[in-house]
Each structure stands twice: as C-alpha cells, then as structure tokens.
Amino acid sequence: MTQTSQTPRTQLRIGPHTVQPPVVLAPMAGITNAPFRTLCREFADGVGWGDGGRPPGEGGSGGRGLFVSEMITTRALVERDAKTMRLIHFDGTEKPRSIQLYGVDPVTVGKAVRMIVDEDLADHIDLNFGCPVPKVTRKGGGSALPYKRHLLRSILREAVTAAGPLPVTMKMRKGIDDDHITYLDAGRIAVEEGVTAIALHGRTAAQHYGGTADWDAIARLKEAVPEIPVLGNGDIWSAADAVRMMRRTGCDGVVVGRGCLGRPWLFGDLAAAFEPGPEPPAPARPTLKEVAAVMRRHAELLAEWLEDEERGVIDFRKHVAWYTKGFSVGSEMRKRLAVTSSLAELDALLAELDLDQEWPPGADGPRGRTSGRNRVVLPDGWLDDPYDRAGVCADAELDTSGG
Numbered sequence: 541m542t543q544t545s546q547t548p549r550t551q552l553r554i555g556p557h558t559v560q561p562p563v564v565l566a567p568m569a570g571i572t573n574a575p576f577r578t579l580c581r582e583f584a585d586g587v588g589w590g591d592g593g594r595p596p597g598e599g600g601s602g603g604r605g606l607f608v609s610e611m612i613t614t615r616a617l618v619e620r621d622a623k624t625m626r627l628i629h630f631d632g633t634e635k636p637r638s639i640q641l642y643g644v645d646p647v648t649v650g651k652a653v654r655m656i657v658d659e660d661l662a663d664h665i666d667l668n669f670g671c672p673v674p675k676v677t678r679k680g681g682g683s684a685l686p687y688k689r690h691l692l693r694s695i696l697r698e699a700v701t702a703a704g705p706l707p708v709t710m711k712m713r714k715g716i717d718d719d720h721i722t723y724l725d726a727g728r729i730a731v732e733e734g735v736t737a738i739a740l741h742g743r744t745a746a747q748h749y750g751g752t753a754d755w756d757a758i759a760r761l762k763e764a765v766p767e768i769p770v771l772g773n774g775d776i777w778s779a780a781d782a783v784r785m786m787r788r789t790g791c792d793g794v795v796v797g798r799g800c801l802g803r804p805w806l807f808g809d810l811a812a813a814f815e816p817g818p819e820p821p822a823p824a825r826p827t828l829k830e831v832a833a834v835m836r837r838h839a840e841l842l843a844e845w846l847e848d849e850e851r852g853v854i855d856f857r858k859h860v861a862w863y864t865k866g867f868s869v870g871s872e873m874r875k876r877l878a879v880t881s882s883l884a885e886l887d888a889l890l891a892e893l894d895l896d897q898e899w900p901p902g903a904d905g906p907r908g909r910t911s912g913r914n915r916v917v918l919p920d921g922w923l924d925d926p927y928d929r930a931g932v933c934a935d936a937e938l939d940t941s942g943g
C-alpha cells in the first residue's frame with residue numbers, strides 16, 4: 541500500500557490558520573516554553589540536526605505544525621506577573637503564536653483574552669479544561685470544571701466574545717471518571733459557543749496518565765461535533781501512532797505530548813509521515829552523539845531565553861533522563877548530568893559519554909508520566925448537580941502560570 545492511501549490527507553484549519561502537517565505540540569507546563577518549541581519547529585522544518593546530517597532513517601523535507609505554549613493562568617496574565625510575561629514570549633519566527641490559557645472565572649478569562657487581542661500577544665488561544673492535579677480539581681478547576689455545564693458555557697462565551705477574530709480552541713479530558721463523563725456535552729457546548737476546534741485527551745481525570753488513552757472516545761466526539769475539527773490526544777509515541785489515530789478515529793489532527801519529551805525530533809518524523817510520498821520514512825534513530833548535540837542546543841536555548849546560563853542549565857536538568865533514556869549511560873553519570881549548572885560542565889560530561897552508541901530499542905514507546913490515580917478530589921457536593929449555577933472560587937486558579 542502506498543503512503544498516499546495510508547496517510548490521512550485532510551487539511552486542518554484552526555480559524556484562519558492552516559496547520560500542515562495536522563500536528564500540534566501539546567501544551568506541557570514547564571516544558572513547552574519558547575526554547576523547546578523552537579527545537580520542535582526546527583525538526584518539523586527538517587533543519588533540527590544542523591550540520592550533523594540526518595540520522596539514518598529520517599526523511600522528508602518537513603513542514604510546520606502548531607506549537608502551543610505552556611499553560612498560562614488568566615489571573616497571572618491580567619496581573620502581568622513577571623514570570624507569566626516571560627512565558628508568553630514568542631521568538632519572532634513563531635507563526636501562528638499559540639497561547640494556552642487556564643482560568644476558572646469567566647470575567648477574568650474574558651479580560652485575559654481581551655488583553656491578548658488588544659496587545660497582539662498571540663494568534664490562537666487554547667483553553668485548558670484537562671488539568672487533573674488535586675490542588676486544582678479540589679476547588680472545581682481543571683478537569684472538574686466541565687461537569688458544571690453553565691460555568692463551562694460562560695467561560696467559553698466570554699473567551700470567544702473577547703477573542704473577536706482570534707480562534708479559540710479548547711482542550712479537555714473525557715470527564716471526571718467513568719461515571720461522570722463530560723466530553724460529549726462539553727463538545728456540543730463548545731460548538732454552540734463558537735469554539736473553533738476541540739482537542740480531546742482520551743482519559744478521565746481519575747486515570748491521570750495511567751492505562752491507555754481511549755481513542756474510541758475521540759471517534760465519538762468527532763461524530764458528535766462534525767461542525768468543527770477534533771484533535772485526538774493521548775499515547776502517540778511515534779509518527780505511525782499519529783497516522784493510526786487519525787485513520788481509526790477520523791479526527792482532523794493530533795496533539796502530541798509526552799512522546800516528544802527528550803525527543804523533539806519526533807516532529808521531523810511526524811512532518812515526514814504526513815508528506816505525500818511512496819512510503820512513510822523510517823523514524824529517526826539518532827546515535828547518542830546526535831542526541832548529545834540536541835541536548836547541548838536545548839540547554840543553550842534555555843540559557844538564552846532565561847538570560848541566565850546557570851538557570852537555563854538548571855532548567856535543562858529535568859530533560860536529561862528523557863534524552864538519555866535507554867542509552868547505556870550509567871547511573872553515576874546520569875546523576876552528574878542531573879546536577880550540572882553551566883554549559884561548560886554539561887559539555888565536559890557529554891564528552892565523557894560513549895557517543896557512538898546506536899539508538900536503543902528501549903527508548904521507543906512510552907516516556908514521561910505513566911501512573912494513574914484512583915480518586916479525583918472535588919469540592920463537597922460537586923457531583924450533586926451538573927446544571928447548577930455554581931461558580932468556582934478564584935483560588936482554584938493557580939497562582940503562577942506553567943504550574
């Protein structure tokens with residue numbers, strides 16, 4: 541079978557933006573800042589490996605996608621919190637500029653969106669209703685919020701009205717747990733309120749990151765909201781998974797999160813997989829030397845972005861285990877890499893590695909958080925009435941963005 545018949549060839553449009561390939565970098569707090577988005581975009585554009593040549597198997601000239609910012613809390617944005625203002629920084633080449641907002645109060649969400657429009661801070665706004673962390677759901681925020689249909693509607697209405705011509709999308713989970721599924725209702729509400737596209741992570745809040753994502757739910761949402769694009773999310777670990785999800789669910793595009801942790805070149809594979817051609821190219825399988833070069837660039841970009849080498853290299857530490865996953869590096873070296881605080885130190889340690897190692901098979905497949913939870917912490921009586929006019933107290937919003 542040729543790729544033409546294998547690869548879904550729909551064109552994804554988010555408002556005025558054509559997203560080709562139909563691939564979105566999932567917003568990930570603490571990860572998808574400007575430096576990480578730059579790396580992913582470079583690979584999507586086919587220039588990520590620099591002068592070092594392409595690792596065997598990598599192919600295609602690449603293309604673009606959509607690369608969403610870390611979650612920005614609406615309250616921190618309207619208060620112009622300094623950290624938040626840095627998080628909404630886009631390098632001059634990023635188009636469209638995509639910001640994910642998290643908010644629980646319709647008025648504050650409206651203000652934040654209006655600020656983005658008035659100050660030309662972004663070209664696309666995504667609203668996050670999928671956060672499963674207890675400190676948020678305990679107050680009725682995040683993935684607990686769509687259970688209250690009126691509140692969800694009010695937030696979407698304020699956002700879409702304030703956004704004017706800017707497209708507003710939403711990202712959500714299936715629901716709170718198997719007994720409290722919300723995504724189909726939320727999807728219809730989103731369409732009625734003028735949301736441009738919906739991303740569904742095929743897990744409930746109770747599942748957290750455990751088990752497997754329910755791709756059938758993505759197919760059901762696609763049937764329920766035929767008017768707008770549906771983006772499927774959950775457990776895409778390779779470009780082949782992305783193509784498989786689109787074929788199986790009929791979704792219009794995919795959102796890729798944990799699969800690109802320590803593997804930004806996945807965006808090169810994804811771009812190549814959606815290009816016309818006789819066969820999908822084999823995935824990139826870089827050697828440790830090639831991985832080390834990407835690690836170095838990632839740390840350097842973080843240092844530049846934070847305008848502080850030490851802070852940049854310290855922020856990079858969290859990525860080390862993902863980049864070196866499966867390679868024979870040794871626990872002692874892993875520990876040393878995880879406490880570096882300068883680029884020179886990082887260079888010296890990387891030079892000590894056995895850089896000729898081939899890509900280890902163990903590095904494919906799941907990475908990042910994979911554990912589940914049993915119980916979702918909710919406010920008292922939260923599940924009593926999905927149609928009441930309950931609001932959510934303002935402190936359900938996190939104090940700072942990206943958390």
Ligand SMILES: Cc1cc2nc3c(=O)[nH]c(=O)nc-3n(C[C@H](O)[C@H](O)[C@H](O)COP(=O)(O)O)c2cc1C
Pocket residue numbers: 566567568569570571610611640668669670671711741773774775776795796797798799908909942
């Ligand atoms: C470290 C981390 C941070 C995340 N932060 C956010 C966030 O800020 N906003 C959001 O909507 N989802 C967030 N998510 C969820 C992802 O966007 C995505 O929905 C989830 O990881 C499932 O997709 P995947 O299987 O491709 O990883 C985060 C996930 C991880 C692992």
